[in-house]
Amino acid sequence: MKPKVAFFDFAGCEGDQLQVANLEEELLALLGQVEVVSFREVMKEQSDDYDIAFVEGSCTRLQDEERLKQIRSNAKIVVAIGSCATIGGINSLRNYKDLDQVRKTVYGEQAKLFDTYAARPIDAVVKVDAYVHGCPINQKEFLQVVKSLLMGKRPDIPTYPVCVECKKNENVCAFERGEFCVGPVTRAGCDSCCVNEGTVCWGCRGLVDNPNENSQKEILIKYGLTVDDAIGKFKMYFGWQEAKR
Amino acid sequence: MRILSKEDFADFVNALIKDDAWDVIGVKAKGDKFAFGPLESAGELRLDYDVTLLPPKKYFFPQRETLFTYNLAGGFSAKNPAEAKPTVILGVHPYDIIALFHMDEIFRETKSDPYYFDKRKSSIIIGVNIQKMSKWNFSPFMGCATVDYGYDLMLTDLGNRYAISVGSQKGGELLSKYAKNVTEALARDIQLVGQKKREIVNMSQQKFDFSPELIPELLKKTYEESDFWERHSEKCLACGSCVLVCPTCYCFDVKDDPDLSLNQGERIRTWDGCLLEDFAKVASGENFRATRPTRYRHRYFKKGKYLFDRFGFISCVGCGRCSSNCLPDIANPVNLFNDMYREHAHNGVQVAVAESPKVSIQTEGNIDYVPNLATIIKKEQMTTNEMFLEIKLDDGSDLGHKPGQFVEVSVFGVGEAPISLSSPPTKRGSFEICVRKLGNVTTKLHMLKVGDRVGIRGPFGNGFDLDFLKGKNLLFVAGGLGIAPLRSLFNYVLDNRKDFGHVSLLYGCKEPRELLFKDEMVALQSRPDVEFKSAVNWCPDGEAWTGSIGVITTLIPQVSFDPDNIYAIICGPPVMYKYVIGDLKARKVPDDHIIVSLERRMKCGVGKCGHCQINEIYVCKDGPVFNYSKIKGVPEAL
Secondary structure (H helix, E strand, O other): OOOEEEEEEOEOOOHHHHHHHOOOHHHHHHHOOOEEEEOOOOOOOOOOOOOEEEEEOEEOOHHHHHHHHHHHHHOOEEEEEOHHHHHOHHHHHHHHOOHHHHHHHHHHHHHHHOOOOOOEOHHHOOOOOEEEOEOOEOHHHHHHHHHHHHHOOOOOOOOOEOHHHHHHOOOOOHHHHOOOOOHHHEEOOOOOHHHHOOOOOOOOOOEOOOOOHHHHHHHHHHOOOOHHHHHHHHHHHHHHHHHHO | OEEEEHHHHHHHHHHHHHOOOOEEEEEEEEOOEEEEEEOOOHHHOOOOOOOEOOOHHHHOOOOEEEEEEEEOOOOOEEEOOOOOOOEEEEEEOHHHHHHHHHHHHHHHOEEEOHHHHHHHHOEEEEEEOOOOOOOOOOOOOOOOOOOOOOOOEEEEEOOOEEEEEEOOHHHHHHHHHHOOOOEEOOHHHHHHHHHHHHHHOOOOOOOOOOOHHHHHHHHHOOOOOHHHHHHHHOOOOOOOHHHHOOOOOOOEEEEEEEOOOOOEEEEEEEEOOOOOOOOOEOOOOOEOOOOHHHHHHHHHHHHHHHHHHHHOOOOOOOOOHHHHHOOOOOOOHHHHHHHHHHHHHHOOOOOOOOOOOOOOOOEEEEOOOOOEEEEEEEEEEOOOOEEEEEEEEOOOOOOOOOOOOEEEEEEOOOEEEEEEEOOOOOOOOOEEEEEEOOOHHHHHHHHOOOOOEEEEEEEEOOOOOHHHHOOOOEEEEEEHHHHHHHHHHHHHHHHOHHHOOOEEEEEEEOOHHHOOOHHHHHHHHOOOOOEEEEEEOOOOOOOOOOOEEOOHHHHHHHOOOOHHHOEEEEEOOOOHHHHHHHHHHHOOOOHHHEEEEOOOOOOOOOOOOOOOEEOOEEHHHHOOEEEHHHHOOOOOOO
C-alpha cells in the first residue's frame, strides 16, 4: 500500500507547495509511490488519515500550535518544508521588533483582533522527523527526502556550508564580485543555486550546526559592510536560530 | 622544439574542435576569472590566464562521478559507466601538470583506480608556460613553476608565435595531424624559451623565508603545539574551500542515488574535504576530528608530512588557489609556514631537511567498486540493537578472509557500510557479521529478511597475523561490539586450539541484556582449555548475572599471566583502549605484546577516500589491526 501524504500550511507564502505542484514529469513518478490525500493548493479533497505530513510555514500565534499538534498526532512522519517551517524563515524578522507595533503596522485599528507571538519554526512546537530547507525548497532535494523516507533512510542533509557547492560548481566567489554573501555559514544542499545564477546566498537554509559567526561577520565588514548591515545579513533568515544560540 | 605562428595555432585548435573524435577543453574567461571548459572556437581560449578557479583534475576525478548504475528489478544488475571519450585539455600550467602527477601516484597506490586512469589515458595534455602569475602563486618555491615532463605538448608564447615542446608521441602525432606550417625552432627561439622559463621562476609575489624542503620536519616539531593551531584556525569557517579547489586533494564520499522507482539508481562518488565537520565522523556519532583546529592541522600535515612520508613529495604545487579562496585569509601555506618557521627560530629550535623516505609504490590490480552479490541465509536478533547475519556469496565462492578483516556491505539505494567479519576463515561456504543498528545501512540491514540480497566488497584490511600468533598465549579483551571482530580470531583459535598456548577471553558490556553471542559465552564456561571472564557495568534488579560488575578493566586483575609470554588482543569502544592498555602496561606487558583493532569511517576500503586516516595511517588498508608499539606515537590513534 502506498503511504498517504498530506500537505499543510501555516504562516508562509505557499511557495514550497508550489514547488511540489510544479514537479512536472517527476510528479507522476512521485504519485506512483505515494497517495496524496490533502493538498489544498492542488485538490479539493481532504482527509485526516495520512502517514506523512508535509508542513509549510512558521507558527506565529498560539492557535497555530493546536492545529500543528493535531497534525503531529495524525501523522507518523512530520516533514518541515521551506525556511518558514524549518528555521522560522523571514517571518522571524519581526521578532526583532515590538510585536504590538508589528500588529498595528499590519492591521491598523483592527490590531487587537489579531493574536500574535514571536514567529518560530515548527520544531519549536512539535517533533519534526525530517527537513527540506530552502526558500523556496529545491525540488530535487524534496524528492531526495521523499525517497529517503520511503526507503526508511535518514535524509542526507549536508552539515557543511554552501561554499562547498559553490566551489564544486566553480562559481566566482560573490565577495570577489564585490558582493556580500552568507554562504560560508549557511547549510548547503541547494547546489548553491543563487550564486550559480550570479547573485549571493541569503542564508535561506539556515545556519550550519557549528557556524563560525564571528569570523563570517568579520569578513562581511572586512569586505566593506557596516556593522549594522552585517548584522542585518544575519537577521534576514537566521533570526530564530541566533536567538536560540 | 617546433614553432607555430599564432594564426596557424588558432587553425590547429579549430581543426581539433571540428573533429568529433575529441572533446576539446581549454581555459576560458569566467567573469573576471578563468575556468577550464569546452571550447567552441579558438577565439575563446585564454592562454594569458593567471589561474583557473578549479584545477583540470575535474576532468579525471569529477565533482560527481557515477561508479556504477544498478537495477534491482529481476535480480540485480550493475553497469559500469561508458568509457571516457578522448579529450584534449589545452592550456594547463606546469604546476597543474605536476599536481596531476601527484594524483597519478595517489590513485595508483595499492589498488589502481580505473575511473581516474581511464580518463587520464584517453586525454592529451597541452600545457602552456605561465604568462601572468596569480599574486597568490608560490609555485617557484615548490619547484613547480616550470616542468619538463607530464605533458604531450607544451606551449611558450613568443609574441607572434608559439614555441612547442613535444613531450610524447601522442603529442607529436596530434601536431602533425592537425597543425599546418609547423617549423623546427631556431636556436634563437630555443634560447628565448629558456629565458622565459628563467623569468617565470622569479615572478612570484609570495616569499618563503626558508627552504620549503624543511616543511616536513618543521611540521613534525609543531604537531603538539595546540596553541599554534588554535590561533591560526580561529577564523576558520570549516567551509572546505581550501581543499575543494586544491589540485592535489583527492578525498571523496560514496553515496547511493536511487531514482523514484526506488528499484534502480546509481552509486556515486563526490568530492569531500577533510576540513568539513563530519569528515571523520562514524555512524555511532563519534567524530575522530571534531574540532576546527585539528582539521585545519590535518590539512597541512596531509600535504606537508603524511604524503611526503608515503610518496616522497610535498603534495603542494604552489598554485595559491587555497590562499585566494580563503575568505578569512588563513589558508595561505606561505604565511602559515613562515609563522611556524619564525616561531621555531625565535625559540632556537633547529630544523633539518627531512630524510627522503623510502618510497615503494606498488599496484596490485584495480579497485572494483561494484560489489559481489550475496544472500542473507540466517538472521538472528541478538540484542535490541545487534543483529547476527550469516551471508553467502551468490557465486558460491568463499570470502577468503583473515580474522580481523572487514567487508563493505551494500544495501542498494541506501549505501555501503564497513562491517567487521565475525566468523573465522575455518568456516567455509558463508561468513558471519554482527550489525549494530546505527546509521542508514545498518538500520536497513536489520530490516532485511533471510533470502534478501546484499552487496559485498572485500575483504579489506590487514587482519591478524596468524603465523605470528601461532604458539603464543593469548589474552582477548573485548568491550561491547568489540567482540564481533575479535570473534573471528577467537573462534579460529578454538578451531585450531592445539596451535595456541593459554587462551583467555575478557568480555565486558553495559548490562546483561547487551551480551553478544550469549550461547557461545555460556559454552565457554565449561571449556577447560579457555579461561573466560565477563563483566557488566551494571545489572538491573531481578536479572541473573554471575560475572563481575564493573568496567572491563575490573577483569584484568582476575587473570594471571607472565607478561613477557602473553599477547593481548583488544577491541572495543574508542574510550576503552587507554584504560585497558594502561592496566596491561601496569602489569608489565610490553608494548609490542599489545594488539588493537580500531574503528574509523571506512568508505572506500582501499586507502583512497581519506576518511579513515589517523595521522599518516589509513586504517582500512594499514589496519584495522595494529601492534600498539607501532601506533602509540600516533597521536590520533587512541
